[in-house]
Structure formats: structure tokens, C-alpha cells
Amino acid sequence: MLSIYIIDDHPLVAGGIAMMLKDVGYVNIMGTATTGNEAINFLKDNKPDIILLDISLPDMDGLQLCDIIRKENKYSKIIGLTSANESSIITQLLHRGGNGYLLKNMERNELLEAIDKVINGKIYLSRAANEKVLEHFASLSSALSEVPAITRREKEVLLLLEEGLNGPQIAEKLFISPYTVETHRKNMMQKLNASSTQQLLKKAKEACLI
Amino acid sequence: MLSIYIIDDHPLVAGGIAMMLKDVGYVNIMGTATTGNEAINFLKDNKPDIILLDISLPDMDGLQLCDIIRKENKYSKIIGLTSANESSIITQLLHRGGNGYLLKNMERNELLEAIDKVINGKIYLSRAANEKVLEHFASLSSALSEVPAITRREKEVLLLLEEGLNGPQIAEKLFISPYTVETHRKNMMQKLNASSTQQLLKKAKEACLI
DNA sequence: ATTTAGATACCTGAATTCAGGTATTTTCCA
DNA sequence: TGGAAAATACCTGAATTCAGGTATCTAAAT
Missing domain, CATH: 3.40.50.2300 (Response regulator)
Known part of the structure; x- marks a missing residue:
């Protein structure tokens, strides 16, 4: 049934x-x-x-x-x-x-x-x-076969980027160094093969990561 | 009633x-x-x-x-x-x-x-x-209606931004100076009260401009 | 117990974006 | 035909992002 x-x-x-x-x-x-x-x-x-x-x-x-x-x-x-x-x-x-x-x-x-x-x-x-x-x-x-995995923290950063915040603002919000935010962003850009934040967001959306 | x-x-x-x-x-x-x-x-x-x-x-x-x-x-x-x-x-x-x-x-x-x-x-x-x-x-x-109008050219730029292109790339694609692209971007950011390209895109989407 | 993945932080220099203008030329409409 | 709106181009300085690293610490996994 x-x-x-x-x-x-x-x-x-x-x-x-x-x-x-x-x-x-x-x-x-x-x-x-x-x-x-x-x-x-x-x-x-x-x-x-x-x-x-x-x-x-x-x-x-x-x-x-x-x-x-x-x-x-x-x-x-x-x-x-x-x-x-x-x-x-x-x-x-x-x-x-x-x-x-x-x-x-x-x-x-x-x-x-x-x-x-x-x-x-x-x-x-x-x-x-x-x-x-x-x-x-x-x-x-x-x-879209293998979607590169994104870590928890990376996703947090990603969502804040999507909200329109910039690096320093995200750092403040997550109580971490701006450098760290940049590192997360950079790693995601590498994973998704993006050369700008806009591209990162676009590809992340395509990959249903956000 | x-x-x-x-x-x-x-x-x-x-x-x-x-x-x-x-x-x-x-x-x-x-x-x-x-x-x-x-x-x-x-x-x-x-x-x-x-x-x-x-x-x-x-x-x-x-x-x-x-x-x-x-x-x-x-x-x-x-x-x-x-x-x-x-x-x-x-x-x-x-x-x-x-x-x-x-x-x-x-x-x-x-x-x-x-x-x-x-x-x-x-x-x-x-x-x-x-x-x-x-x-x-x-x-x-x-x-005074809610959605600030966007001009044809501005919209072209907006769409390319949404594709993930950056200023110089858009300039090349539209055969115009990078300065002009920046001007269009700037004007749109002002119209939609955005302080970054990400925000611009976000607000443009909310306003159904793209 | 050692490796691995994740999160953290830092650095530098080049490129781009942002914010503030000004200014010229088209184009279109009243 | 004379403005107004739009599109174009330019400038400067500050801020941010990008690309290329290195490095430490922790927690999970082998």
C-alpha cells in the first residue's frame, strides 16, 4: 500500500x-x-x-x-x-x-x-x-554530480554574505577575526571555483548549498 | 462586515x-x-x-x-x-x-x-x-512609488553583475569604459540604498527588478 | 597514536569596489 | 527646439576583496 x-x-x-x-x-x-x-x-x-x-x-x-x-x-x-x-x-x-x-x-x-x-x-x-x-x-x-561539501562554519559565513554583509561585518557578528572570514570565503571560492563573492553566491545557490 | x-x-x-x-x-x-x-x-x-x-x-x-x-x-x-x-x-x-x-x-x-x-x-x-x-x-x-525605476542600461549591468562578472568584465562585454560600469552600479546602489554589490543584488531581487 | 579535516589567525601585494564628486554627449519628449 | 533624463567617461582616496601563501589548535577518525 x-x-x-x-x-x-x-x-x-x-x-x-x-x-x-x-x-x-x-x-x-x-x-x-x-x-x-x-x-x-x-x-x-x-x-x-x-x-x-x-x-x-x-x-x-x-x-x-x-x-x-x-x-x-x-x-x-x-x-x-x-x-x-x-x-x-x-x-x-x-x-x-x-x-x-x-x-x-x-x-x-x-x-x-x-x-x-x-x-x-x-x-x-x-x-x-x-x-x-x-x-x-x-x-x-x-x-552537479558531486557537490563540494561545505563546512558548518563556512555555511554561516556564506549565509551572512548572502545577506549583504561584508568581511569585517561578518567577523564582528561571528566574533572571529576578519582574516578568518576571508579564509572561509577563500576556501569556499576555491571549492566552488568562483572568482568573486557574487559568483560564489550564485554557484552556491545553483548547488543548493543555500 | x-x-x-x-x-x-x-x-x-x-x-x-x-x-x-x-x-x-x-x-x-x-x-x-x-x-x-x-x-x-x-x-x-x-x-x-x-x-x-x-x-x-x-x-x-x-x-x-x-x-x-x-x-x-x-x-x-x-x-x-x-x-x-x-x-x-x-x-x-x-x-x-x-x-x-x-x-x-x-x-x-x-x-x-x-x-x-x-x-x-x-x-x-x-x-x-x-x-x-x-x-x-x-x-x-x-x-514616490516603492520601486525606484532602473534604466535599461543599468539593468543590463545589473544582470551581468548577477551573473558574477566584475566591473572590468562587464565593461568589456558592453564595450564601455569600466568607469561607466561603476557609475551605473553606483547609481543603482544609491537608488536601492545598498552599500555593496551583494546588497544591491539582494534588494533588486526583492524589488523584482531582476 | 597518528593522521586528517576543520576552524582559527596572520601576512602581502595587486585588483576591485566604494563614495564623493564633475562633465560631456545622446536621446527623447513636451 | 530646449530641457530633462540617460548614458557615457573621468578622477581620487579609502576600503575591501582577491590570490597566494603559512601556521596553530582541536576534534574526529583510522
Whole structure:
């Protein structure tokens, strides 16, 4: 029996999916959420096999939520739901640990196929996903293979840089020498092969480090 | 149900407004004040949907009062009430966070229209407001609108900065002098009140400029 | 017990950015 | 056609970042 959790602020969508799955014997909708926070709460104590996640939620970005869920939970398969065929969003979703995506106007057998695919460890992209998306992801997936690890302290510095603080300001905030901040910055720039702080931040974001 | 609070030293005005709204099902007059201090006291603990504010009060300037109310309370919509069509006062009121103004000799449906407009986030200016006022406000509203405009060229620079290029690299790419790039960067930093490129990018993103 | 990774701190010199101007030329619109 | 806005370019000095090190200390891992 597969457990499914639906996160979507439109009750109609959840209802429609429930209807589609009504007489599929092997799945069970274990709950629904209409906001990101509700979902986060529920998922603290539950690990559904599959999470259907609306990308456009009222209280937070669906991509962000995908990140948050993935951080705590490597088990569940996450399938994004979108109304538009937004290639940029799709690739971002996949980078953040999503396992597939569906258009909300999908048909029943497309949903079943997606469930089957992700449960078997594959990625499911809506039929509507154009070739470009697939290509794009293929080229990227090799590149992002090994993300250079970043240490705790380095990440602290990184986040403060992202906030717009400069070296000395960060040093003051972390009670360390400006030299140390520079060292951390330098090490990260080396790890991510960046030649400026802007590049560092950009690459860190691409690598989902922040 | 919309709650309305009336600040006017003439009981007749409050009475007249009450009469006008008597059989409008969706509004409810939650109270009235005849002095500024009385109003301030009441509004400490209450947040009506709409405040009708007489500009000429016995104990204080209505504009001042508008300021005071707005400082504590961003929620309520404030509609100024005047007996004269004083364009200078009107614009000042709008600058201080007012949401509209009405002449005291308004008709019932004008009041209802004003309520409807401000509740929906719009500005209501009395029909009697002369053209000049409208023009004046129109020209100002764009100027003081939240997002400082960014020019085409500035945006080009901004996007390249976001890509992680530095000043000289951008200069080369755009076939302009590094000095010019710096000027554009500097101007944008000033517009967005940023003290570093990172901050500039951060704020630009927040303002949806990129 | 020794190595390894992480965090810390320091140094120097070159490059870049920041903050404060000024000034000229285009371009566009009233 | 005469301004206003935008784009261009330049200058200076101070601050910060970048790139290249070295070095010490601690905690975890082998």
C-alpha cells in the first residue's frame, strides 16, 4: 500500500486527485495540506511514500518547501504540481530533490504512471514537458554530480554574505577575526571555483548549498 | 462586515453618515470621536476597517492626526472629510497615508463608492476634486512609488553583475569604459540604498527588478 | 597514536569596489 | 527646439576583496 500526501491550496485539486485514486487499490491518501506550514508540521511525524506538491502555495514558495522537506526526509518521493509548463521551475524542482512533476490538468493514467515511476526510483516528467527541459536536465545532472561539501562554519559565513554583509561585518557578528572570514570565503571560492563573492553566491545557490 | 470609525467634531456629520449607512447591511459604525485625543485613545485598542477623519478638528490638525494614526496602524483605511475642496490639504493627506477624501456634502452613493474603493486598496478622491489635484497626485504617485525605476542600461549591468562578472568584465562585454560600469552600479546602489554589490543584488531581487 | 579535516589567525601585494564628486554627449519628449 | 533624463567617461582616496601563501589548535577518525 502506497501512502500519498497532497499539498495544494486549491481543495479542488486535492479532491480531484482523490477521485482519480479512489478505486486504485494500492494507494491511500494519508492527508492533505493547503499551506506550506501545515505540510511541514504534518511531515515532521509522517513519511508518506509520495508527496504531491503544488509549486505555487499561498504562504511559501513550493521550491523552498521542497528543499525543506528534502532536508528532513530523503525517503518520500516528491512530485511537483504546476498549472503551467514552466521549464525553469521544473529543473529547479529536480535540483532540489524532487522526483517528478505533473501538470494539474493531467489525466488519471498519467498520475498512475508518475506514481509508478517515482516509486521505482525513476524521475517522472509530465508528457507535456518539452524536449528542451529533458536535455537541459540531462546536461546539468552530470555537472552537479558531486557537490563540494561545505563546512558548518563556512555555511554561516556564506549565509551572512548572502545577506549583504561584508568581511569585517561578518567577523564582528561571528566574533572571529576578519582574516578568518576571508579564509572561509577563500576556501569556499576555491571549492566552488568562483572568482568573486557574487559568483560564489550564485554557484552556491545553483548547488543548493543555500 | 466592515467596521467604520468616525472622527468629526460636528455630531451632525457623524449622525448623517450613520443615517446614510443605516440600511447598508455590510457596514457597522463601531464608534465616533469628536476630538483628536478621544480618537487616539480609541484607536489604541481598535482597528476599524475604515476611519473617516475630519481634517479640521478643534484640538489638533487632521493631517497630524492622520500621521499619528498611520504610525501605529497600517491596516485601517483613512478617508479624509473636508468641507472645502482644498487641493493642498488633500495631497498632503494622501502623502501621510490617507486613502481618500470626501467632501462633507457628499451624497450617499458617493460615500458607498469611497468605502468600496479604499477597501479594495484604491484611492478615492471626491468627484469634486478638481483636475489639478488628480494630475498632481498622479505625477507624484509614480515618483514616490516603492520601486525606484532602473534604466535599461543599468539593468543590463545589473544582470551581468548577477551573473558574477566584475566591473572590468562587464565593461568589456558592453564595450564601455569600466568607469561607466561603476557609475551605473553606483547609481543603482544609491537608488536601492545598498552599500555593496551583494546588497544591491539582494534588494533588486526583492524589488523584482531582476 | 597518528593522521586528517576543520576552524582559527596572520601576512602581502595587486585588483576591485566604494563614495564623493564633475562633465560631456545622446536621446527623447513636451 | 530646449530641457530633462540617460548614458557615457573621468578622477581620487579609502576600503575591501582577491590570490597566494603559512601556521596553530582541536576534534574526529583510522
